[in-house]
Amino acid sequence: MASNFGKTIQVSTFGASHGYAIGGIVEGLPCGHTIDIDELKAFLKRRAPGQNQLTTQRKEADIPEFLAGMVDGMLSGSPLAFMIRNTSQHSSDYNNLRDIPRPSHADFTARMRYGDKVDMRGGGHFSARLTAPLCVAGGIALQLLREKGIEIHGHLKQVGTVQDAPIDMVHPDMKALASIATEPIAMVDPEKRSEVENLVMNLKKDGDSTGGIVEVVATGLPIGLGNPNFDGIENRLARAIFGVPAIKGISFGGGFDMCAQLGSEVNDAFTMDGDKITTTTNNSGGIQGGITNGLPLVMQVGIKPTPSIYKEQPSVSLSRKEDTLLTIQGRHDPCVALRAVPVIEAVTALVILDFLGDIDHELR
Ligand SMILES: Cc1cc2nc3c(=O)[nH]c(=O)nc-3n(C[C@H](O)[C@H](O)[C@H](O)COP(=O)(O)O)c2cc1C
Ligand SMILES: C=C(O[C@@H]1CC(C(=O)O)=C[C@@H](OP(=O)(O)O)[C@H]1O)C(=O)O
Structure with missing residues (x-):
């Protein structure tokens, strides 16, 4: 299995949900920056x-131990290596899944690909536990980008059918987005937050799950970051973001809604703002031809419902080769989108830092 991405900032993650530890290695970080x-x-x-009743009840402190590449909180320029110890594995919850794969989790495909010795306890290396090292690397990238005037914040655009207030894609209120970061439900509209809380608590009671859409905005990007065709901003973002489990789609700016609209309705008209060239709308999501145009980068990430639900579900016995019914145990998120907001911010930050490395040699 390989788990890495990035060109000038190379990130790899290792470990498994029920193994000794998870962690990561980040190469290409600039020397001499102090990390808060x-x-x-x-x-x-x-x-x-x-952290609260709306998520999986597995409790992990998620404190990284830096093994190399950092001295007294300062990046030393050599590869940054860190680990997070796993402390709360309930592996017996997964015993019956060795023979009966969970619908829509990776149990079946992992076994077909790697054989039955693959460690799938807690989802193994496929688990969302692996998003913790992504957040260590991305949390550092967010701090480095902020020094360069680049801010990245996300919100839950939608959970189930409940939609948050729309954001202004030309002049997004980044303070409002930053202020909801620590809310258990990162929505700008407080009424929608309580609607989602009721929805998720009811799903939890019913043993069911739902999905959502995380929207992330990045401001302060220079014009001209990226490449055409196969190595553009959308390309590298998509490659990295699809590395987060449960992601099923990505769109930018006006996204799929634009597909049914007219060019005259959605084209981003150029205009002068003092001596600056800008556009009056931002349906392009800040990207044209794979290259940033100076408008905020706006991206929506579609997340499916948690596959591990407590309702009885049809599956098959791999050994008996017959249909059967599956009831699962374990501690699962009724809606994984709620915890995915910082993960998408983290991956976005790593990809943008990677692109800055293409043009900014001071970063190396
Ligand atoms: C933050 C986060 C938390 C997750 N928590 C769970 C969980 O508790 N139970 C579960 O079955 N899947 C959870 N998932 C999703 C699975 O890891 C994922 O569906 C599975 O690995 C299969 O990958 P795929 O959905 O990308 O095909 C979570 C995903 C994320 C991003
Ligand atoms: C541990 C985390 O989330 C886990 C992600 C996950 C999955 O299938 O992705 C399944 C559950 O694992 P377990 O059954 O071991 O509790 C979640 O708790 C985490 O995010 O740190």
Whole structure:
């Protein structure tokens, strides 16, 4: 199995949900930057499991131990290596899944690909537990980008059928987005937050799950970052973001809604703002031809419902080769989108830092 991405900032993650530890290695980070470790810990807490009743009840402190590449909180320029110990594995919850795969989790495909010795306890290396190291690397990238005037914030655009207030894609209110970061439901509209809370608590009672859409906005990007065709901003973002489990789609700016609209309705008209060239709308999501145009980068990420649900479900016995019914155990998120917001922010930050490395040699 390979788990890596990036060109100038190369990230790899290792470990399994029920193994000794998870962790990562990040190469290409600039030497001499001091990382605010308390801020990094606060960022990791936004993703960590077991923080409230709306998430999986597995409790992990998710404190990274830096093994190399950092001296007294300062990046030393050599590859950054870190690990997070696993402390709360309930592996017996997964015993029956060795023979009966969970519908829509990776149990079946992992066994077909790697054989029956593959460690799939807690989802193994496929588990969303692997998004913790992504948040360590991405939390550092967010701090480095902020020094360059680049801000990245996300919100839950939608959970189930409940939609948050729309954001202004030309002049997004980044303060409003930053202020909801620590809400258990990262929506700007407080009424929608309570609607989602009721929805998720009811799903939890019913043993069911739902999906959602995370929308992320990045401001302060220079014009001209990216490449045409196969290595553009959308390409590298998509490659990295599809590395987050449960992601089923990505769109930018006006997204799929534009497909039914007219060019005259959605084209982003150029206009002068003082001596700056800008556009009056931002249906392109800040990207044209794979290259940033100076408008905010706006991206929507579609997340499916949690596959592990407590309702009885049809599956098959792999050994007996017959249909059967499956009831699962374990501690699962009724809606994984709630904890995915910082993960998408983290991956976005790593990809943007990677692109800055293409043009900014001071970064190396
Ligand atoms: C933050 C986060 C938390 C998740 N929590 C769970 C969970 O508790 N139970 C579960 O079955 N899947 C959970 N998932 C999703 C699975 O890991 C994912 O569906 C599975 O690995 C199969 O991958 P795929 O959905 O990309 O095909 C979570 C995903 C994310 C991003
Ligand atoms: C542990 C985390 O989330 C886990 C992600 C996950 C999955 O299938 O992706 C399944 C559950 O694992 P377990 O059964 O071991 O509790 C979640 O708790 C985490 O995000 O840190």
